[in-house]
Amino acid sequence: MNRQELIHQIKTKSSYLCVGLDPDIQKIPPHLLKYDNPILVFNQAIIEATSDICVAYKPNVAFFEALGLNGLQILDETRKLIPEDCFTIADAKRGDIGNTATMYAKAFLELMNFDSITVAPYMGKDSVEPFMQLKNKWAIVLGLTSNQGNIDFQKQLINGVPLYEIVMKTTMQWGTVDNLMFVVGATNEEEFAHIRSFCPEHFLLVPGVGAQGGDLEKLSQYGLTKDVGLLVNSTRSVIYASKGEDFAEKAREEVLALNEQMSSYISKYCSSSI
């Protein structure tokens, strides 16, 4: 999916919501355990209940790999359940040298046909570029993550500039607004405003709204651009909204509630083009 198509989806749905798919056999509704492949049944129900109203899905590859040796098969089948008009993100956080990165690009962007993959930047240019070589495919590079450990390296200052800013500015020289996004888990408005000061146009994938308690309005106020420019992820508050037989219905209700907020923020903060 290219940038214009993504923006079109966002406009049509009046939402910039990405639903995270972190399927955990311990957390899915117990009544699903009677099926041969409860994880796939769970994912299918979530996708069918939400795909007309959310913009993107982000399966967390680790959760699939942890399912065992057929985990990637389930990931692939899950990918195929997602309609073409939804943007797909393989949250794999890969980062390896050219040759190997090319292998990963092939596995996720070609074989499984994801639109994008999350990429770790530590190894530098030759570990990121291979993910930006395919038409209408995207690298989503870790900029500032939202976990506690972001202080260990990402916020270390290099000549007064935090490492995450150097990573983002440097990576912006390797890609374009058409093939490069960033993971930005900023938790306060100053950081978001600062990031938009040097990265005004790239789409940002923002984790942690919903169960993780991020402030959706603040990040929208400081993160939205005239083209929206955000994909805000919610996982647990959507997919685990209920452990009952109504889990898919409750997931849809949670998406609708988030969309109501998002729609108002689009009107309020990026009225210029939408």
Add this chain to the structure above:
Amino acid sequence: MNRQELIHQIKTKSSYLCVGLDPDIQKIPPHLLKYDNPILVFNQAIIEATSDICVAYKPNVAFFEALGLNGLQILDETRKLIPEDCFTIADAKRGDIGNTATMYAKAFLELMNFDSITVAPYMGKDSVEPFMQLKNKWAIVLGLTSNQGNIDFQKQLINGVPLYEIVMKTTMQWGTVDNLMFVVGATNEEEFAHIRSFCPEHFLLVPGVGAQGGDLEKLSQYGLTKDVGLLVNSTRSVIYASKGEDFAEKAREEVLALNEQMSSYISKYCSSSI
């Protein structure tokens, strides 16, 4: 495998060689293509020809994932072909937050029973620690990699100190010499001597000897400790030593040639304890 067992293997085999397994259907001997699972046949032949004389194997997970949806199955079967007295490294370069890191630890260190996994440090402490929680299992954290892109971030100076040094020193506070190694692709002796000045005891996994042209004597001179403390990897020069029917035999010859050098460097540079 614990540190003492690893050192015992190194002493017994008088070698610190790790054989990389990057199986590529384009590069394996063509006569293997007649088999149902040529990659597994290839891996098995390499392992059988070398496991009594090498210390470790490092399958590159990307190459398995790129094989398709049964790639991890082939990885698992390859893992099972490796005898217990060889140290096993899942070269996966994972790096993700706590919950997800725990999933990866489970997948590679428990389900597939690798001794260790390579880990990317960018997300900080909570992305590394979960790989050091299991008895006799190891995190091998990227310190200084050997690819061109290592100048983009790893060699950036923070108050005059390169990022890779900060990463290594910080990570050393989270683990011990019994559960933490580093990937160090230093290409000159000054770097190696410098790394040993602040990281004198941890095992270092060194890529790039053989086809990639690293200088084995120099890195041994500056990297070896009284407990050897190195695993030096060779991939292409071993596994692709020949494209003929003699590929396994040629792989063994290459290992023997590397071992001859390694044995002499052990005598020369770490005579104190071996």
